[in-house]
Amino acid sequence: MITSQKATCSYAKVSKNCHPEELRCGSRQWSCASADQCVPDSWRCDGQRDCRDGSDEAACAPEKCGSSEFQCRSSACLHLSLVCDGKEDCADGSDEGGQCSASACGQVQCSHTCYRSPRGPICACEQGFELKSSGGSCEDVDECRRSGGRPCSQTCINTEGSYRCTCHPGYLLEPDGHTCKATGTEPILLVAIQFNLLLYGLRSLKEDILAATDKNLVIFSIDYDLLDQKVFWTELGAESIKWISMDAKKKGTVVKGIKSDCMVVDWIGRNLYWTDGTAGQILAIQLTAVWRGKPEYTIVLGDNLNQPRSLALDPLNG
The missing domain is CATH 2.120.10.30 (TolB, C-terminal domain)
Known part of the structure; x- marks a missing residue:
């Protein structure tokens, strides 16, 4: 098995008078609070602790997690399948402990899936569905009406758990399943x-x-x-x-x-x-x-x- 790990850089230099020189990070790097380590800007607030002192995950803006995600105390989102698995995946370790061992899914009724969590059992929905405001029931997401962009270039038809795109007469659906192009001679x-x-x-x-x-x-x-x-x-x-x-x-x-x-x-x-x-x-x-x-x-x-x-x-x- 081949695994990949992030590699960080430490630049603490010692001068002749035995005083460490000031750490200088690159233009696309972020300086950890300890001032002895640099990490890439893209690693800041990515939900994984890269600085030894964890400062790259501190004071991050809260994210809005999906219905099948767990929100760490550091605001990062983590898939529920990684919670209570005996391994700390949140930078602050908040995905383990708590009620993980005593969290029994038999205590709740979930229409789709149930996961253990430090805060007790959590219901989650399959892709294309979302939890209702109360209870463990899942309801279909109407992707065609959801704000944040049109999934289809012309006509969108909502289906149970998904959607499909169609085109007006004189147009064909591209292989991407979203874009329509005109038939006939080249524009x-x-x-x-x-x-x-x-x-x-x-x-x-x-x-x-x-x-x-x-x-x-x-x-x-x-x-x-x-x-x-x-x-x-x-x-x-x-x-x-x-x-x-x-x-x-x-x-x-x-x-x-x-x-x-x-x-x-x-x-x-x-x-x-x-x-x-x-x-x-x-x-x-x-x-x-x-x-x-x-x-x-x-x-x-x-x-x-x-x-x-x-x-x-x-x-x-x-």
């Missing part, structure tokens, strides 16, 4: 870097260039038309808004002779909007008119606007 991240328009695969991490502009014209604003599968962009210094299909087989210009600081697409209403910060305007053009060869645009807002630079749409709510 793509649309990225503009200087004069390149890139498609970045979020699963394969593959990078493809969708479009490249003149190296003197930096791509300034981009958006995506979910319905027609087209990407729109503006170029810094160029007075136009351009587009390209996701398969890169078609491309063109939406409108010319305009100044645009920011451009966005209403893929439901079939309009494209942009801001002109210099003129203090928000303008729009109908995409259906563009495809018919009539790129006429209109001013949506032109009063009381002071250099608008950014724009966002909520297509679902218009």
Whole structure:
């Protein structure tokens, strides 16, 4: 059998005049109260006495122990199976003695398990259950409603002693049993870097260039038309808004002779909007008119606007 034990460091040095030098612990170490021993920071308040004087387990913040755990006087939590086993597992030894020898589980009625303890017999529950406020009965824990985080990324169904995760249509449950991922084609991240328009695969991490502009014209604003599968962009210094299909087989210009600081697409209403910060305007053009060869645009807002630079749409709510 191979066992592992924690190793502590003592640095008490003696100088020529026979006086011990001051102990200096590392940046990630904790100095015991005896001032002659250093232990790692992670060993502080871990429920196990590592300093010879036990100071690493003193004045620790109290923990909230589970229904199948015993709370040492030092506030550390210990599984009930380690209590009253003839070996001191709590740093202060509070898991032994007391009523350990006289603690008889036959004196209480527990719906799941009974353990001996220095304070008498204790009822404990199996995983997924917890003790009721009084008595030795165990009740199911509803993990789906418990505060402290959602166990499932989409739908959680509580079961007796446990829970299971399910996904909405169009999603599959990952091997971890908690996370849902979309089925179908790989999700793509649309990225503009200087004069390149890139498609970045979020699963394969593959990078493809969708479009490249003149190296003197930096791509300034981009958006995506979910319905027609087209990407729109503006170029810094160029007075136009351009587009390209996701398969890169078609491309063109939406409108010319305009100044645009920011451009966005209403893929439901079939309009494209942009801001002109210099003129203090928000303008729009109908995409259906563009495809018919009539790129006429209109001013949506032109009063009381002071250099608008950014724009966002909520297509679902218009």
